[in-house]
Amino acid sequence: xxxxxxxxxxxxxxxxxxxxxxxxxxxxxxxxxxxxxxxxxxxxxxxxxxxxxxxxxxxxxxxxxxxxxxxxxxxxxxxxxxxxxxxxxxxxxxxxxxxxxxxxxxxxxxxxxxxxxxxxxxxxxxxxxxxxxxxxxxxxxxxxxxxxxxxxxxxx
Numbered sequence: 001x002x003x004x005x006x007x008x009x010x011x012x013x014x015x016x017x018x019x020x021x022x023x024x025x026x027x028x029x030x031x032x033x034x035x036x037x038x039x040x041x042x043x044x045x046x047x048x049x050x051x052x053x054x055x056x057x058x059x060x061x062x063x064x065x066x067x068x069x070x071x072x073x074x075x076x077x078x079x080x081x082x083x084x085x086x087x088x089x090x091x092x093x094x095x096x097x098x099x100x101x102x103x104x105x106x107x108x109x110x111x112x113x114x115x116x117x118x119x120x121x122x123x124x125x126x127x128x129x130x131x132x133x134x135x136x137x138x139x140x141x142x143x144x145x146x147x148x149x150x151x152x153x154x155x156x
Contacts, residue, residue: 004035025047118141
């Protein structure tokens with residue numbers, strides 16, 4: 001079994017996809033598929049093996065555990081390494097920039113944008129997605145509020 005086939009099998013067993021694994025591990029888009037033609041770095045190979053809670057050897061040999069014995073590794077938030085933290089911060093700031101750009105495009109003034117951002121901070125659903133969305137909108141509102149305060153100080 002090839003490396004790509006082994007990873008596909010692991011993805012099927014854990015009900016995920018290769019692009020999702022790449023995102024979760026901070027790998028570039030399409031990185032895993034390039035391993036069909038070129039060898040992966042040891043670090044990236046270890047990341048994938050750790051993600052699926054298998055050894056690098058079993059990943060390379062294709063000697064994968066049976067479906068029932070396989071569990072995706074989930075690190076508690078307190079155990080995130082610096083790469084994970086950088087990736088999360090980068091993604092969070094990207095989401096904030098996207099929402100800030102969107103809200104400022106839709107509004108005629110920063111004050112109107114602030115009100116809309118604050119309205120978006122009210123969770124519309126349940127679960128982690130709603131909580132994250134609420135947090136993003138609160139942060140966008142906070143950043144707009146800061147820019148309004150800076151503008152008012154400059155005018156004085």
